[in-house]
Structure formats: C-alpha cells, structure tokens
Amino acid sequence: MALATGAKVITGKVRQIIGPVVDVEFAHGQLPKIRSACRIKRVNASDLVTEVAQHLGENTVRCIAMDSTDGLVRGTPVESDDEPITVPVGKEVLGRIINVIGEPIDEMGPVRTQKRYPIHRPAPSFEEQDTRTEMLETGIKVVDLLEPYTRGGKVGLFGGADVRITVAEGRWMEVPKAEEDSTHKA
Numbered sequence: 001m002a003l004a005t006g007a008k009v010i011t012g013k014v015r016q017i018i019g020p021v022v023d024v025e026f027a028h029g030q031l032p033k034i035r036s037a038c039r040i041k042r043v044n045a046s047d048l049v050t051e052v053a054q055h056l057g058e059n060t061v062r063c064i065a066m067d068s069t070d071g072l073v074r075g076t077p078v079e080s081d082d083e084p085i086t087v088p089v090g091k092e093v094l095g096r097i098i099n100v101i102g103e104p105i106d107e108m109g110p111v112r113t114q115k116r117y118p119i120h121r122p123a124p125s126f127e128e129q130d131t132r133t134e135m136l137e138t139g140i141k142v143v144d145l146l147e148p149y150t151r152g153g154k155v156g157l158f159g160g161a162d163v164r165i166t167v168a169e170g171r172w173m174e175v176p177k178a179e180e181d182s183t184h185k186a
Contacts (some may be wrong), residue, residue: 007083009079010080013025013074017073020064025060026059026080032052034054034055035051035083036081036082036083037051038050038061041079042071048065048072048119051063066100071110084118086117092113093113098111127174138147144182
C-alpha cells in the first residue's frame with residue numbers, strides 16, 4: 001500500500017500506543033479524514049499501515065494498526081495522503097492470497113492489476129444483488145453432501161486435525177472388528 005504519487009502528504013508523530021491502537025498528532029488543521037491510511041516509518045522493520053478511526057481533538061487522531069505494533073515508539077514519524085487503504089481487484093487476484101492492506105502474502109510476486117478498491121465501500125444496491133438461492137460448493141464432500149450451505153449467507157464451519165482423526169479412528173475401529181469376525185467363523 002504505497003502513498004499516492006503527487007498527492008499532498010500530511011506528516012505527524014506517534015503520541016501513544018495501546019496494543020493495536022495508535023494515537024497520532026498532526027499539525028494544526030492538517031488532520032487526515034476518518035478511514036484514511038497512515039504509514040508509520042519503522043526503523044528496523046517494514047512500514048506499519050494504520051487507519052484513522054477517530055478524531056480525538058487537540059490535533060490528534062486515533063488509528064487502528066493493520067499489523068503488530070511491537071517495537072513502535074512515541075515520536076516515530078507518520079505520513080498520510082488522506083486516501084483510504086485499497087486492495088487490488090479483478091481476475092488477477094483470483095487464486096492469490098493478499099492481506100488487509102492489499103499486499104500479496106502467497107510468495108507469488110506482486111499482484112499486477114488495473115483496479116484497486118477501498119476496503120470500506122458502500123453496499124451494492126438492490127438492483128445489483130442476486131436473489132436466487134444457490135448452494136455454496138466448499139469442496140469438502142461431507143459438508144457438501146450432508147450439510148450444504150447457501151451462497152451469500154453466514155457460514156460457521158469447525159474442522160481441522162481433530163475432525164480427520166475422528167473419521168480415521170472410526171475406520172480403524174471397523175477394520176479390526178471385521179477381521180475379528182472372520183477369525184471366529186472358522
């Protein structure tokens with residue numbers, strides 16, 4: 001998430017850090033808008049991107065960090081171009097893994113796309129929405145067959161190693177029992 005070229009850059013300093021919350025002080029009358037991105041230049045790490053969440057008064061804004069604030073200190077310089085955090089969109093993003101600030105984290109190089117959208121956008125109008133009921137294909141056979149989900153709704157799915165082990169244990173218990181039955185028939 002780079003600052004826009006040619007845009008007016010507003011500078012400030014970190015005043016307070018409380019977990020993922022960072023308070024930044026800017027010059028009088030130079031506050032970035034709410035939902036604007038701020039980039040904090042860290043010395044021994046990559047830049048930290050934050051988003052303005054609240055104007056506190058006294059030329060200070062409260063920001064939410066999009067990554068860990070470990071090692072961040074008061075007085076660190078902050079820059080904002082008064083633009084929101086954007087992420088790449090389009091066919092080039094399909095099959096890629098990106099983080100909340102639009103950077104690829106799948107080690108497949110940069111995402112080359114023509115369009116970027118802000119992470120906060122208005123909901124689509126009713127005319128743009130589809131009202132058909134469709135099944136969401138998860139690719140997990142047990143889910144798709146026994147408990148199918150509808151597309152567009154909220155889905156909660158628990159799983160992982162425990163689920164696989166339970167299924168595997170069930171198979172292991174069946175196999176010895178079948179072998180046991182065959183030995184007793186003789």
